[in-house]
Amino acid sequence: MKFGIFMEHQLPRPWDEQSEYRLLQESLAQAEVADQLGYDYLWCVEHHFMEEYSHLPAPEVFLAAVSQRTKRIRLGHGVIQLTTNQPQRVAEKVSTLDLLSGGRVELGMGEGAGPAELHPFNVRVRDKRSRWEDAVRAIVPMFTKPDWEYHSEYHDFPARNVLPKPFQKPHPPLWVACSNITTIGEAGRWGMGALGFSFVSPEAMQSWVHKYYNNLVHDRELLTDYPINPNLAISMGFMCAKTDAEAEERAAGWTFFRFALAHYGRHGIDNPGKTNLWNDYQAWRATDKGQEALRLGLIGSPETIRRKLRAMQEAHVDQVMFILQAGNNKHEHICESMELFAREVMPEFHADEPNQQAWKQDVLAGRIQLADLDTTPYDLYAHQTSAEAKRLTQEDLMKKMAAKEAGG
Numbered sequence: 001m002k003f004g005i006f007m008e009h010q011l012p013r014p015w016d017e018q019s020e021y022r023l024l025q026e027s028l029a030q031a032e033v034a035d036q037l038g039y040d041y042l043w044c045v046e047h048h049f050m051e052e053y054s055h056l057p058a059p060e061v062f063l064a065a066v067s068q069r070t071k072r073i074r075l076g077h078g079v080i081q082l083t084t085n086q087p088q089r090v091a092e093k094v095s096t097l098d099l100l101s102g103g104r105v106e107l108g109m110g111e112g113a114g115p116a117e118l119h120p121f122n123v124r125v126r127d128k129r130s131r132w133e134d135a136v137r138a139i140v141p142m143f144t145k146p147d148w149e150y151h152s153e154y155h156d157f158p159a160r161n162v163l164p165k166p167f168q169k170p171h172p173p174l175w176v177a178c179s180n181i182t183t184i185g186e187a188g189r190w191g192m193g194a195l196g197f198s199f200v201s202p203e204a205m206q207s208w209v210h211k212y213y214n215n216l217v218h219d220r221e222l223l224t225d226y227p228i229n230p231n232l233a234i235s236m237g238f239m240c241a242k243t244d245a246e247a248e249e250r251a252a253g254w255t256f257f258r259f260a261l262a263h264y265g266r267h268g269i270d271n272p273g274k275t276n277l278w279n280d281y282q283a284w285r286a287t288d289k290g291q292e293a294l295r296l297g298l299i300g301s302p303e304t305i306r307r308k309l310r311a312m313q314e315a316h317v318d319q320v321m322f323i324l325q326a327g328n329n330k331h332e333h334i335c336e337s338m339e340l341f342a343r344e345v346m347p348e349f350h351a352d353e354p355n356q357q358a359w360k361q362d363v364l365a366g367r368i369q370l371a372d373l374d375t376t377p378y379d380l381y382a383h384q385t386s387a388e389a390k391r392l393t394q395e396d397l398m399k400k401m402a403a404k405e406a407g408g
Helices: 017-037 059-065 087-100 114-120 125-143 185-191 202-218 243-251 252-267 279-286 288-294 302-314 331-344 345-350 353-364 386-391 392-405
Strands: 002-007 042-043 072-079 107-112 148-151 157-161 174-179 192-198 234-239 298-300 319-325
Touching: 002 017, 002 072, 002 148, 002 345, 017 059, 017 319, 017 331, 042 059, 042 319, 059 072, 059 087, 059 174, 072 087, 072 157, 072 174, 072 202, 087 107, 087 125, 107 125, 107 192, 114 125, 125 148, 125 234, 174 185, 185 192, 202 234, 202 302, 202 353, 234 243, 234 252, 234 302, 234 331, 243 298, 243 331, 252 279, 279 288, 288 345, 298 302, 302 331, 302 345, 331 345, 345 353, 345 386
Parallel strands: 002 042, 002 319, 042 072, 072 107, 107 174, 174 192, 192 234, 234 298, 234 319
Antiparallel strands: 148 157
């Protein structure tokens, strides 16, 4: 199993004139620590206008700085928005970063969160999936072809040589955001790596892993011509400390992450420049929902985290991405957590990576046949009408996940 550090660049209020500067400087330091400790990936998300939840609309700039301070860690767009960026600009920026880093880029691609982000770019939410697919078809050939042109409903690009070309040939590995869990199956069908959120249960985990790999092997439909990237990565709240109690005390940022995500999913941008999510969060964190959120992450002592990871290992999840930089989690606690995990837990799972790769090759070659497991019980939206599904929020998902873990 491989491990990544997942950064949203959260910045709860109150702010001062140096808040964003400190945030970026501490994030750079955390990236250096992760590289030195042997973590495999650093993932950064592109979001726009989402105050307190995410203050990094230009991840390629941050990752370029990281590329000069690190030596081996993979630099992941987790993700770059294809709906709010022109295809040629995506190809140019990704290739430049790949050259600066000596070929360490992972290209994760997403659609954007919804009206809050898309409408200021004059993009309709109803078009975001079709725009995303169209952008993939436009972008990928730009990495290799010297005279590519593309004409469609959304993009009209005359023949040009898009420069520079990436260091990795033919281009960095492709991933797709799976904030909607059903996209995990689509990612397999598209032959891309899947970037998803944590699962309801070990049974759900195994079902979606099987769905992903079965689609990739048996129902593959690439959007254009590119090498497949068979990988399933899951992001989870994380805090490792000497005891479970200490880890939970230090992990309030993870529960703010979930609160803020639910807020923007439910309300969008309701009062720009004047909201105070951190203040609103204080009452919520003491509720049952707030306390339940702690149980949904990898939060605890090394032994507690080791036990939870073994279930993911047995399900053949390829990578776990740790959400540490969240809420008001302290910089020193983030670094201490990474160090403790790297020393006491990570070596065991890194050592098993050859077994995971051998299993994967057997699946891809057809030597292992995965059962076609039913994912319907683990799909939040499976039994809802369209109108009902639209009313469900991330907080509803959190509640269902907590009930499952409690045996409810």
